[in-house]
Amino acid sequence: MVKDRLDPWGSDAVKDYARLQAEFGIEPVQPLLTRFKRLSPHLSRGIDFGQRDLARVLDAIDGSKPYAVMSGIKPSGDFHLGTKMTADDMIYFQSLSRNATVFYSIADVETYSDNGIPFRESAKTAVKNVADILALGLDPERAVVYFQSEEVRVLRLSSTFSKGVTNNMLKAIYGERQIGLYMAALVQAGDILMPQLPEFGGPKPVIVPVGADQDPHLRLARDLAAKHHEEFGFIPPSSIYHRLILSLNGDAKMSKRAEGSLLTLDDPPVPSSRKVLGAFTGGRDTVEEQRKLGGRPEVCPVYDLYRFHFAHDDGHVERVFTECREGTRLCGGCKQEAAGLVKRFLEDHRKKRDSLMNDAKELLAKSRNYLASAGR
């Protein structure tokens, strides 16, 4: 039987998270929850559902040992709510220990090969993206932010890896693709494994928070870590997977490619809140029916807004869920409330972000100096 492939480049959703675990070997997060001193909303709300080798990172936290938090962004447009998910996880794992260092890759190489956006253009987008992450809470003191296209170690590693990898290996993981996408995949593997190079203190646990659809990149990086263990001493990178937020039009993945399906952190607050008012919901055809049967929060992008991002706390999420299921919460009022939360968040975020643009440039400059001075 041919197993399904996860496709990080497509817009197809990961529909069945249980099957993900069974077929791809992603382990549940649940049994490890007691080991966290403090749960993030992603953990307490079951948004982060799967992991590989997460225990290794928890061991490092417990033992006050260094570990890296690795993630990246494609600077192909504005920071949207899907991107915020990864950023939130990254910031959370940075906050769990003073021994954590964030490596944040601005994937301009992939943005070029995937979206055709030239480097000089994505470089501008990137500054704003970095300000967004700072506004979300990244500690710049323990963060290294770099452009993929400038980081010779990443590109060199990708060439190194291209030796160990066979076309069949890549086909098995990604399917039959054009070489540009395979190359981008090898560059990403370079990103993921770079924090373990000698100039950054050598092999260490690395946690990579990603959407479940990105797991193929992790499998590739783990295969390559094993293949090149003798030369580099790589430890297989750990990963934690979050569910994908529903698109405002009800599609399974919020995507930069489908206009109107997504909210970005750069959207003007008022039109954004209007987008929420016009969103698809899990409501019934009539108010009567809804009062009788209750709504369906499990397919509702508005419920996802509360759960993934904008609820005040876990209790708030539960309240929305229960009221919806019981039929006491109707879509009109629920959307009004969500729109208000979105509007307020975007207003606050915009202010913070705008005030952090210089900090973003400084972090990029500081990182560039640091990387240039690190021995090779």
Next chain:
Amino acid sequence: MVKDRLDPWGSDAVKDYARLQAEFGIEPVQPLLTRFKRLSPHLSRGIDFGQRDLARVLDAIDGSKPYAVMSGIKPSGDFHLGTKMTADDMIYFQSLSRNATVFYSIADVETYSDNGIPFRESAKTAVKNVADILALGLDPERAVVYFQSEEVRVLRLSSTFSKGVTNNMLKAIYGERQIGLYMAALVQAGDILMPQLPEFGGPKPVIVPVGADQDPHLRLARDLAAKHHEEFGFIPPSSIYHRLILSLNGDAKMSKRAEGSLLTLDDPPVPSSRKVLGAFTGGRDTVEEQRKLGGRPEVCPVYDLYRFHFAHDDGHVERVFTECREGTRLCGGCKQEAAGLVKRFLEDHRKKRDSLMNDAKELLAKSRNYLASAGR
């Protein structure tokens, strides 16, 4: 009808140079010879036989316009006589005009992906290789020497190109290969086109001297130059092709892979001259037969030593050829003479090379500073 492919990674010879022209569109050098102020031995002896767009470089020379001479070496071992061919051409084209700049790539990425030699090891080999070229006559004042693995522009260009290239394009040029070899090919295309980036003065004619078996890399680079013309203004690179020197065991290509088939510039002079004495020749089975029928210089690696590298001048080459054909020159004496020439050359070269090791390091350091300070 399926056309044959040239294979730069194999050891198969290019047997029929006329077919090369007919099938691959490589033009003869001959009609352009009158345009050179001064012929190199490679040109006067018919060793450089083919070209693409060579006239464009001759125009630049005539018009005192800038052009680049681009070549590279795989630092996978010592500099052998095949490598010296390319170096000789490069040095010749540098000497034809004050407006020529040499870009010399130390292809450590390809050396890793093709031969598995780690970067730190190939870096050592490279210093000696650079000293070899200096000893052969490279002018360090107008030369930029860089490591592929350190030059972010090359690696970035290769990623850029990976977008424009399709698997079918690569298969048509190189056949079905592992991705590592495709990636190395794209990196080489980055080497070939880098001299035309804005920070090096923008689009300009570039001459790439190579063995005929390397033509696929040129075809790829020319295709990519056309595809990315709008973005970069690339002019298709020009090339000049030299015949391949026969291996000492009579095989068609002198290769680092076949022990005893090659002479390197690092070989101790005395054992080297002994290698020549033991070489395959184009002689007949008996002395009598040879006196009667004459020898076959066209299949003789010892004749190639005279013609390609060690004869005093063109007249010397012709004399050896004629005497051999007429049966007045026998293999024993001919090999003795060649062995003496080889021994003397290697002794002289070794002295020069050893005295230039510091200059090689300086050229590498100077190039590194220059490249780091060039705007990006």
